Amino acid sequence: PFLIRLMNHPKFIEGTCTTRFIDQTPELLEFTPRRDRATKLLKFLGDVAVNGNPLVKDRVISKRRDPAPTPALVADQSNPQGSRDRFKELGVEKFAQWVRDQKQLLFTDTTFRDAHQSLLATRVRTKDLLNISEAYARNCPEMFSLEMWGGATFDTTMRFLKESPWQRLADMRERVPNILFQMLLRASNAVGYTNYPDNVVVAFVEEAAQAGMDIFRVFDALNWVPNMKVAMEAVIAAGGICEASICYTGDISNPKRDKYNLKYYVDLAKQLESMGAHFLAIKDMAGLCKPTAARKLIKTLREEIGLPIHFHTHDTAGIQAASILEGAQVGLDIADAAMAPLSGGTSQPNLNTVVEMLRGTPQESQLQTKAIDEIAEYWRSVREFYTPFESTVLPATADLYRHEMPGGQYTNLFQQAHALGLSDQWSQICEIYAQVNEMLGDIVKVTPTSKAVGDMALFMVANDLTPADVLNPERELAFPASVKDLLGGRMGQPPGGFPEALQKRVMRDEPILTTRPGESFEPADFVAAEAKVEKFLGRKPKRNEVVSYLLYPKVYEDFAKHELNYGDVSGLPTPVFFYGQEPGEELAVDIEVGKTLIVKFLTISDPHPDGSRVVFFELNGQPREVSVIDQS
Numbered sequence: 258p259f260l261i262r263l264m265n266h267p268k269f270i271e272g273t274c275t276t277r278f279i280d281q282t283p284e285l286l287e288f289t290p291r292r293d294r295a296t297k298l299l300k301f302l303g304d305v306a307v308n309g310n311p312l313v314k315d316r317v318i319s320k321r322r323d324p325a326p327t328p329a330l331v332a333d334q335s336n337p338q339g340s341r342d343r344f345k346e347l348g349v350e351k352f353a354q355w356v357r358d359q360k361q362l363l364f365t366d367t368t369f370r371d372a373h374q375s376l377l378a379t380r381v382r383t384k385d386l387l388n389i390s391e392a393y394a395r396n397c398p399e400m401f402s403l404e405m406w407g408g409a410t411f412d413t414t415m416r417f418l419k420e421s422p423w424q425r426l427a428d429m430r431e432r433v434p435n436i437l438f439q440m441l442l443r444a445s446n447a448v449g450y451t452n453y454p455d456n457v458v459v460a461f462v463e464e465a466a467q468a469g470m471d472i473f474r475v476f477d478a479l480n481w482v483p484n485m486k487v488a489m490e491a492v493i494a495a496g497g498i499c500e501a502s503i504c505y506t507g508d509i510s511n512p513k514r515d516k517y518n519l520k521y522y523v524d525l526a527k528q529l530e531s532m533g534a535h536f537l538a539i540k541d542m543a544g545l546c547k548p549t550a551a552r553k554l555i556k557t558l559r560e561e562i563g564l565p566i567h568f569h570t571h572d573t574a575g576i577q578a579a580s581i582l583e584g585a586q587v588g589l590d591i592a593d594a595a596m597a598p599l600s601g602g603t604s605q606p607n608l609n610t611v612v613e614m615l616r617g618t619p620q621e622s623q624l625q626t627k628a629i630d631e632i633a634e635y636w637r638s639v640r641e642f643y644t645p646f647e648s649t650v651l652p653a654t655a656d657l658y659r660h661e662m663p664g665g666q667y668t669n670l671f672q673q674a675h676a677l678g679l680s681d682q683w684s685q686i687c688e689i690y691a692q693v694n695e696m697l698g699d700i701v702k703v704t705p706t707s708k709a710v711g712d713m714a715l716f717m718v719a720n721d722l723t724p725a726d727v728l729n730p731e732r733e734l735a736f737p738a739s740v741k742d743l744l745g746g747r748m749g750q751p752p753g754g755f756p757e758a759l760q761k762r763v764m765r766d767e768p769i770l771t772t773r774p775g776e777s778f779e780p781a782d783f784v785a786a787e788a789k790v791e792k793f794l795g796r797k798p799k800r801n802e803v804v805s806y807l808l809y810p811k812v813y814e815d816f817a818k819h820e821l822n823y824g825d826v827s828g829l830p831t832p833v834f835f836y837g838q839e840p841g842e843e844l845a846v847d848i849e850v851g852k853t854l855i856v857k858f859l860t861i862s863d864p865h866p867d868g869s870r871v872v873f874f875e876l877n878g879q880p881r882e883v884s885v886i887d888q889s
């Protein structure tokens with residue numbers, strides 16, 4: 258093949274090539290990696306053809322195989338000026354002022370992150386995000402931002418989708434240079450479920466900013482401000498927009514729920530403002546902020562602080578569009594919403610209809626109905642790919658205000674309960690969840706504290722324990738690890754501390770932290786981590802790969818090995834990734850700019866005595882086969 262390519266090279270044919278021709282024409286030598294990539298891809302497709310993708314095993318099958326149609330774009334048109342251009346031009350302070358000066362309510366579209374985290378177990382693949390990205394850049398320059406990274410996506414891209422989260426960010430950035438990107442950052446928990454050493458949090462933020470992240474929504478799962486400092490300072494130092502959050506829990510319109518009252522939130526917001534936050538987020542992760550409460554909270558915050566206010570809620574209760582409306586009328590600057598087909602329920606309110614709700618009002622958005630409706634149509638088709646990850650629809654009853662479960666956890670915990678054969682005890686689990694919250698002294702429940710509360714609730718239901726049984730020193734109980742993390746202070750401190758009796762009972766003689774966990778952790782050893790990663794990658798890792806490893810050692814290593822074995826699978830269409838090709842189906846995969854592989858799947862042989870099967874393909878018209886061990 259090398260000789261053929263040499264002989265076919267235009268310069269060779271022209272006879273202008275010198276003895277240094279081969280040195281100066283590196284593309285002649287690119288054959289091996291390309292061939293390698295094709296082989297890896299066939300290996301993956303062969304494996305899925307024989308064994309299926311474990312990700313969708315025993316799940317409802319998606320029937321959609323056709324690509325999701327995207328809105329038509331005028332060729333060669335450039336991207337109109339968007340929020341990111343304005344931010345770059347004005348700098349953060351003046352940009353914040355510009356936001357404050359707007360009469361219109363601005364919108365963040367959460368479809369790329371929280372919406373599918375809440376509705377589809379965070380399984381939406383990069384390819385489906387990239388396919389619609391340009392339409393946003395061209396047709397929706399009025400959008401304030403796209404929430405498209407962070408939260409659970411970092412983990413799930415690698416763990417389940419076998420994709421690089423960093424590549425997702427870079428590829429989307431390339432397609433959307435004009436609209437701000439935003440991510441959810443769990444402060445000292447970064448994008449994980451436990452506190453990390455400070456230098457890991459800082460390196461993560463630096464890498465994310467470098468890769469094109471603009472707005473970092475920083476929150477602490479106990480609203481513990483000391484635990485937000487490192488992350489906030491890192492964002493500011495990296496030139497990002499620091500959007501500090503107050504997590505909303507309880508009910509400020511209920512005088513009986515006075516632990517988290519209006520004063521508590523205003524004091525918290527003031528502290529965050531004094532720590533240098535550029536924007537303030539109200540993070541209503543459970544959708545508890547009722548319309549009248551939203552009005553009161555946002556009105557007061559507007560009077561008390563100078564930062565732009567950004568409202569995030571989940572529509573679990575079905576009434577949260579009203580909270581956005583009430584907020585908009587008293588000075589809310591930005592609201593989160595999701596494209597119609599991925600909105601509602603435990604996701605965000607419906608962007609398309611909330612925008613129309615404001616038409617003709619002083620807060621009317623400049624988003625264009627046709628542009629956002631066309632994009633919504635795309636998401637409707639995309640959702641059909643993800644039928645295997647649809648969860649049971651669980652409309653909330655008034656019970657939501659008792660258990661206060663975050664949107665992302667609500668359906669997830671139900672699935673966990675279902676897996677344990679406890680789905681008929683769902684309302685009891687919700688009640689126990691509420692009791693666990695009371696036992697813990699009424700805490701903010703959001704990742705990762707919500708996970709600890711959920712784990713404890715399931716533990717109590719599965720073992721038939723009452724709160725009194727839990728406190729009974731006679732009982733030998735092996736509490737879930739997350740509960741020990743929480744009560745051991747490794748997730749930080751709640752206002753007023755944890756109830757001592759429960760803490761002692763769960764932790765026994767184990768150490769309890771009362772200071773910031775990051776202070777007592779040894780800094781991560783980047784040099785040692787790099788050496789470990791280099792060993793399994795077989796090359797020097799990039800810094801962001803070392804960061805992935807430090808955040809998720811096992812998940813990252815498994816993903817990296819998958820990639821070494823099968824190549825980058827993110828470019829496969831979603832139905833092919835989940836189910837493989839149908840016999841005779843032809844697939845075009847771009848492996849690099851201008852290089853497309855045409856793969857036709859033909860058939861699978863009967864098993865050989867060693868348990869392997871041969872899968873037959875045509876690759877760019879040439880027969881190819883791969884041998885795959887049949888796992889069945």
Ligand code: 3PY
Binds near residue numbers: 371441
């Ligand atoms: C996350 O931390 O992923 C959340 O979405 C919390 O609300």
Ligand code: ZN
Binds near residue numbers: 541542570571
């Ligand atoms: Zn959320």
